[in-house]
Amino acid sequence: MTQSRLAGFIRDNMEPILQAWENFARTIEPPALTMSDVDLRDHARQMLLVFADDLDTEQSDQESADKAKGLGERGHADTAAEVHAEARLLSGYTVVQLVSEYRAVRASVLTLWADDTRGGQGTDLGDVTRFNEAVDQAVAESVARYERLVKQSQNMFLAILGHDLRNPLGTLVTGSSFMMQATDVPPKYVLVATRMFNGATRMSKLINDLIDFTRTHLGPGIPIRMRQGNLAVVCDQVVNELRTFHPERQVDMRLSRRLEGQFDEGRIAQMLSNLIGNAIQHGSNDTPVTVDVNGGEEDIVIAVTNRGPVIPPDKITGIFDPLVRLVSNADADYTERTSLGIGLFVSREIAHAHGGRIDVASNAATGTTFAVTLPRRPKGLRSTDSAADHS
Template sequence: MLEGTMRLADFILANVQPIVAEWETFARSLARGAEMTPLALRDAAEKILVATARDMQTEQSLPQQASKSRGHGGAGGAESDRLDESSTTHGLERVGAGFDIMEVVSEYRALRASVLRLWRRSVPQADVNDIDDITRFNEAIDQSLAKAVASFTRRVEQSRRMFLAILSHDLRNPLSVIRMAAGLVARTERDSRSQEATAQIEGNTQVISRLIDDLIDFASTGLGSAMPLSRERVNLKTLCREVFEGFRSTHPQRTLRFNSQGDVVGSWDDARLRQVVSNLVGNALQHGSADGPVELAVASQDADVILSVHNEGTPIPPDALATIFDPLVRYTTPEAAKRRTQGSIGLGLYIVRAIVGAHGGTVSVVSMNEGTTFTVRLPKQPSDQ
C-alpha cells in the first residue's frame, strides 16, 4: 500500500520501494533489461530518488532554480552533490549493462511519470504547494538526467577511442613483420613475378600504415589530453617546399604553385606540420578541379604565420562546411571520389584541426564559386613564452 502525504518529497521518501519497483519493471521491458538481475536493474535508482527528495527539501534561490531547470545543478548543497554522484554512477552502470542512450532517457521519462502518477493517486485534492513541489521535482530529475547522460556518453566515447587506440597499436606488429618479409623476398627473388608481388605488398602495407597513423592520432586526441607535440625551430618555408615538391613528383599533370613571404620561422612540431600541409594539399588535389591549380602560400603576420591552401572547383555546400572538420565525416563529389587516395577514412581534416589547435592556432575554410581556401593561423611561439 502506498503511503500518501501532501508534499511530494515526503511521499517519495515514504514510498521509495514501490517507486523503485516500477522503475525496475520498466527497465526490464527494455531489450537489454530483460537479461539483467533485479539488483542490476535498480542500480543507483534508490539513491537517486532519496537524493531527489532531500534536494527538494533544501531551500534554494531563484538563480539556483533556473540553473537546475537547465540540468546544471546549482543548489550547491550536500543533497544536490549526492544526486549528481548517484546519477553519474547510474549512467556508467547502464553503459556497462549494454543500454543505449535512448533507453537511459526512457528510464527517466518513465520514472518521472510514475512518481507523479502515484503521488497524485494518493492525494485526493490539490494543494497550494503542488505547483512548487512538481517544479522542484522536475528540476531535480532534469539535473539527474543531465548528469547520467553526460557520464554515459563520456564513457562510451572513452571506450570507443580506447578501442581504436588498442586496435591501431596491435596492428603495427603484424604489419611490420609483413613489410620485413616482403623486403627479404625482394632482395632474394629476382624474377619479375616476385618483384611485382613484393611491390604490391609494399604498396598496400603503406596504405594500412597511413590508416593506422590516422587512427592513432584520432584516438590520442580523445583520451583527455591534447595531441602531443615535440617543438623545435622550424622554417615553414623549407618544410612546405619539401612537401610541395613531393606532390609535384606524384602529380606531374597538375598545376601546383607555392609562395612564401616574410619570416616564417617558429617553434613548432616539424612532423605534425608536415601532416597539416600534406593533408591540406592532398585534399585540394582530390577535391579541386582537375584542370585548376592548387596554390600553397605561407606568410608572416605579426606574431603569427598564415598558411593557406587554395583550389578551384565546385564550392562545398554550406551544410557540408558545418561538419567538414568532424571525424569520420567525408564530403566528396563523384569526380573527387575517382581520385581518392587509398588509406583515407575521413580523418584528414579532423587531424589538421587537432594539430593546429595543439599549437594554439586556428583553421578555417571558405568555399565560393572562385574556389575553396583553407587558412591556418599559427603562433610563432607558444603562448606561455
Template sequence: MRLSEFIRQHADHIVEEWEQFARTISPAADTMDQAALRDHAKAILLAAARDMDTTQTAREQIAKAKGEGPEKTPSLDEAGASHGELRHAVGFDLVQMTSEFRHLRACVIRLWANSLETPDMAYFQDMIRFNEAIDEALAESTAAYAEQVNRSRDIFLAILGHDLRAPLQAVSMSTELLMRKTALEGDALSCALSIKQGARHMAAMVSDLLELVRSRLGKSLPIEPAPMDLADAARAAIAEACAGNPQSDPTLIIEGDTRGVWDSGRLAQLLQNLIGNALQYGTHPRDLIVTLKGEGDVVSLTVHNHGEPISEEAIGTIFDPLVRSSNEELGQASTSLGLGLFIVKEVVTAHGGTIEVSSSEAEGTLFSVMLPRQA
C-alpha cells in the same frame, strides 16, 4: 501528505516497483541480482525529496525548467551520473536506461495521487518540483551514460589503431624486401608498387585515427619543437606527393626566412594532408601552388588549388573529425577517413598558430596557415 514526505515514507515500496520494472529489461537484467537492479533508485528518490523541500522562486523555477537553474543538487546529480555509468557497464542501452526514469516518475505520481483525499494547489507545485528533480537526475544519468559510450568507443579505436600497426609494418617491410631482392618487371612490379602505396596510405589513416582518439580522450597533440626550415619540409612533402601522384607537379614559392622552432614530424603531417587534400579535390593536379613566406615573428603557409568550390556550410565543419567531402560518392574508394584536415587543425593549434580557408569558383580554394616562429 506533501509529495516529498510521501516519497520518504514510501521509498522502499517505490524502489521495489523500480526493481520489478528493471527486471523486465532483457537480456541485460537477466543475470542481475536485487542490489544491481535497484542500483541508485533510493538515493535518487531521497535526493529528489530533499530538493523539493528547498525554497524556490518563480524565476528559479522557470530557469530550472530550461536547464539553467542557478544551483543543482549534488547528491541527486551524483546518484544520477553513477546510475548511468553502471547501467552502461551491465549492458543497458540508452533507451532502456531512460525508461527506468519514465517508470519511476509514473509510479511515484500514481501512488501519491491514490493516497490523496482532497486536492490542494500546493500538491500541483509538489508535482512540478518532483518532475524537475527527476529530469535533473535523468539528464545527469544520460550524460554519464553517453560519456561512457564515447569513451568505450574511443578505447576500442585506440586498440584497433595500435594493433593494425604491426601487420601494416610487416606488409610494408615485406614489399620493400621483395623489391630489393627480386628483379620485378611488368605486372609483378606494378602489383608490388600498388601494395607499397596502399600500405603507406593505410599507415597514414591509422596514424590519423590514433590522433583523433588521443584528442577525444582529452589529450592534446604532443609536439617536440626543434630548429628547422619549413622550406625543407615542404620540398619533402611535395616529393612524397609526386611519388604517389606522378601526374602532379606542384609549384613551391619561397619568400623570406622560413626557419623556426617547430615539430618537424607534425609539420610534415600538416603539409602532406594539405597537399594530399588539394590533389584529391583539385581539378588540375599541376595547378597546385604551395607558398611559404617569412615575415617578422611569423611564417605563413598557403596551399592553393582550383576545383569545385567548398560551400559556406561545409567550410564551417571542414576541420571537424570524420567529415567527408560532399563531392565523394557513397561507396567510392578513398584513402581518407575524413581526419586529414582535423589533424591539420590540431597541429596548427598545438604550435600556437591559426588556419583559415576560403573557396570560390573564380579564386579557387586557399588554405592559409600562420605559424609563430617559436612554437
C-alpha cells in the same frame, strides 16, 4: 521549513515505488534478464530520497527554471543519478532504456500519489512541478555521464586499435619495400609489391591521423618536438612524395626565401601532406594544386590551393570538425568519400600546437585555399619530447 506532502509520501511508500521500478526494469531485455533484484533497484532508493529532500528545500524561480533544464546546482561528489548511469552502461543498457527508467519512476510516483489523494486530500500542483523538475535534473545528469563514458570508451578503442595495427602494418611496409628493391624478382611481382607498399603507406598515414585524433581527446593534445630548421626542405620533401604517389596530378610549389624557424619537422610534414592530399582529392583533375610558402618577419604562411567545387559558406565553420567530409563529386572513389575525414582536424591541431592557425577561403574566382600561419619562434610552448613518436 514546511515538509512537502509529496516528499513525505515518497518516504512512506518507498517499497511500492521501488517495486514498480523493478517491475518496469524487468521489461527491458536483454540486460534485465541477467540482473538480480538488487541490481535492478540499484541507486533508485537514493534517487527517490534526493527527490524527497529536494521537495523539502526552498528554491527561487531561477533555481526552478534551471532544474527544469537539467542545469540545477550540484556538489562536487557524484550524484546518485550519475552513479546509476555508469552502472547501467556497464550492464548493457542503451541511453534510451536508461531514460525510460526515469519515465517509469515518474509515472509510478505520480500515479500512486494521485490514488492516495483521492481520499479527500487535494493534489498539490506545486509539489508535482517540483518533483518533475527534480526528475528532469536527474535525467540530465544520467545522460551526460552516460554520453561522457561512451565517448571515452570509443576514443580508447580507437587509440588501442590504431596502436595495435601499427606493428603488422610496419611489417607489410618493410616486406614490400624489400621486394621492390630486389634485383632477382620478376617485374610483375615488383609491380605487386609497389602497390602493396603504396597502400600500406596510405594506411599508415590514416592510422597516425587516428592516433593523433584520440590523443587530442584523451590527453593534452598532439605532442610536438620543436627544433630549429628550414621549412623549405620539409615542403620540398612532402611535395615530391605526393607527386610520386599521384603521378596523374600536377602539384606546383613556390618557395620564398628565409623560411627558417622553430618547428616539429615530422608534424609539419604530416600537416602539409594532409592538406595537399585533401586538395588533390577535392580539386579538379584538370588544374594543378598549388603550394605557396612565404616568409615574413614574424610568421611563415603556407597556402595550399585547389580549383575544385566551392565550399558553401555554411560548411566552412565545420570543415575541421572530426568525421566531417565534403563530397567533391559524384564520381569520387567510394573509399575516399566514406573515409573518416580526420586529416583536416589533425592538421588544425598541429598548427595550434605550434602556436599557429589555419584559415580557409573558398570562391569560384580563386578556388579553395587553406592558409597555415606559423610563428617563426612560437612563444609559451613547451616541447614534449616524450611520446613524440609520430612516425
